[in-house]
Amino acid sequence: MSTTTSAGTPPGTDRADAPVFSVDGLWKVFGPKAARVPADPELTALTPAELRSRTGCTAAVRDVSFDVRKGEVFVVMGLSGSGKSTLVRCLTRLIEPTAGSIAIDGEDVRAMDKSRLRELRRHRAAMVFQHFGLLPHRTVLDNVAYGLEVQGMGRAERRERAAAVVAKVGLEGLEHRRPGQLSGGQRQRVGLARALAVDPEVLLFDEPFSALDPLIRRDMQEEVVRLHREEGRTMVFITHDLQEALKLGDRIALMRDGRVVQLGTPEEIVGSPADDYVREFVRDVPREQVLTVRTAMRPATSSEEAVTGPALFPDATVSEAIEAVARAGSAARVMDDGRCLGVVDADALLGVVAGTVAPGERPEGAAVLLEEAELPKEAV
Numbered sequence: 001m002s003t004t005t006s007a008g009t010p011p012g013t014d015r016a017d018a019p020v021f022s023v024d025g026l027w028k029v030f031g032p033k034a035a036r037v038p039a040d041p042e043l044t045a046l047t048p049a050e051l052r053s054r055t056g057c058t059a060a061v062r063d064v065s066f067d068v069r070k071g072e073v074f075v076v077m078g079l080s081g082s083g084k085s086t087l088v089r090c091l092t093r094l095i096e097p098t099a100g101s102i103a104i105d106g107e108d109v110r111a112m113d114k115s116r117l118r119e120l121r122r123h124r125a126a127m128v129f130q131h132f133g134l135l136p137h138r139t140v141l142d143n144v145a146y147g148l149e150v151q152g153m154g155r156a157e158r159r160e161r162a163a164a165v166v167a168k169v170g171l172e173g174l175e176h177r178r179p180g181q182l183s184g185g186q187r188q189r190v191g192l193a194r195a196l197a198v199d200p201e202v203l204l205f206d207e208p209f210s211a212l213d214p215l216i217r218r219d220m221q222e223e224v225v226r227l228h229r230e231e232g233r234t235m236v237f238i239t240h241d242l243q244e245a246l247k248l249g250d251r252i253a254l255m256r257d258g259r260v261v262q263l264g265t266p267e268e269i270v271g272s273p274a275d276d277y278v279r280e281f282v283r284d285v286p287r288e289q290v291l292t293v294r295t296a297m298r299p300a301t302s303s304e305e306a307v308t309g310p311a312l313f314p315d316a317t318v319s320e321a322i323e324a325v326a327r328a329g330s331a332a333r334v335m336d337d338g339r340c341l342g343v344v345d346a347d348a349l350l351g352v353v354a355g356t357v358a359p360g361e362r363p364e365g366a367a368v369l370l371e372e373a374e375l376p377k378e379a380v
């Protein structure tokens with residue numbers, strides 16, 4: 001769900017690319033004398049069950065490192081108990097980490113005092129919870145304005161700001177209802193509006209939609225996609241639902257037993273699973289809906305191929321390409337800014353669907369074709 005361009009300078013080369021959150025070697029261990037666990041290689045080598053029986057400790061987060069980039073939707077995904085909530089709660093120290101470092105915009109979160117932490121949670125990284133945490137006796141408008149009230153904003157100004165956010169999340173007309181008079185989906189929108197009202201740099205979502213029925217859940221996912229497209233706000237989103245992760249995430253951290261087993265784009269996770277666990281996890285995902293034509297393209301083999309056939313963007317899915325190739329009855333060109341990056345044909349597309357071509361791997365024969373052919377400049 002990218003609203004940022006993937007092209008351009010590599011991460012870290014200018015301020016705009018500086019990470020919002022930077023996490024390095026993070027551990028959270030629950031249990032007696034937890035701090036000795038990350039420091040002891042003998043203990044860190046144990047399986048979760050062995051660690052529990054030897055020490056009575058649970059390592060909910062084990063040596064996790066990642067950056068959350070400005071403007072991205074960073075999804076933390078994994079089965080129940082894999083450590084998602086603990087990890088995300090550590091970001092704002094709702095749970096105290098046991099070891100490792102966390103920075104927000106370069107500032108050390110573990111060194112923050114109480115008032116700095118309060119400011120972090122209220123202004124910079126607001127959380128949207130699964131159980132909305134709404135105040136039952138307050139109206140929608142006053143629930144949304146609550147965070148602003150806590151910040152000390154005057155009544156007229158906060159009500160005006162709250163009304164604008166209520167409209168933004170599609171609750172116009174319901175401002176004066178109380179939470180008990182709303183559906184689950186509407187209540188979740190109030191929770192979202194309340195987090196948005198304080199205009200945080202990052203929104204943290206803790207499985208916000210898992211209690212909603214499937215249709216309302218889809219609506220809310222669309223709402224997040226829309227909000228992100230409009231505002232480009234950085235989001236960290238926890239889910240145990242793979243479809244939700246693939247739909248929302250620019251990048252996904254897949255967790256198992258407290259570790260991040262793979263961190264990558266949906267395309268990388270589905271197209272190049274890091275191990276058997278991830279492969280099994282993504283086995284039933286329709287590859288053609290996630291993988292893009294970059295995976296399937298080969299260099300054009302003639303000047304004619306580079307200038308004829310339907311044109312596709314590099315981010316077009318394999319599924320869209322199949323449709324274009326079937327309609328045209330010929331290979332399609334992958335075009336970027338007027339330049340032909342390559343060509344996709346029916347064989348290569350089928351190879352991707354069948355899983356015989358992995359992302360980044362050229363379809364068989366393409367290298368030979370590249371050397372043998374006389375290529376027009378714009379085709380390579």
Ligand SMILES: Nc1ncnc2c1ncn2[C@@H]1O[C@H](COP(=O)(O)OP(=O)(O)OP(=O)(O)O)[C@@H](O)[C@H]1O
Nearest residue numbers: 030058060078079080081082083084085086087240
């Ligand atoms: N306060 C606690 N004390 C002891 N163990 C805990 C505590 N909180 C979490 N755990 C354990 O840490 C591990 C990770 O839990 P966590 O809630 O982070 O997982 P999760 O992936 O968010 O799961 P779910 O999707 O079910 O919420 C689990 O084994 C859990 O039992």
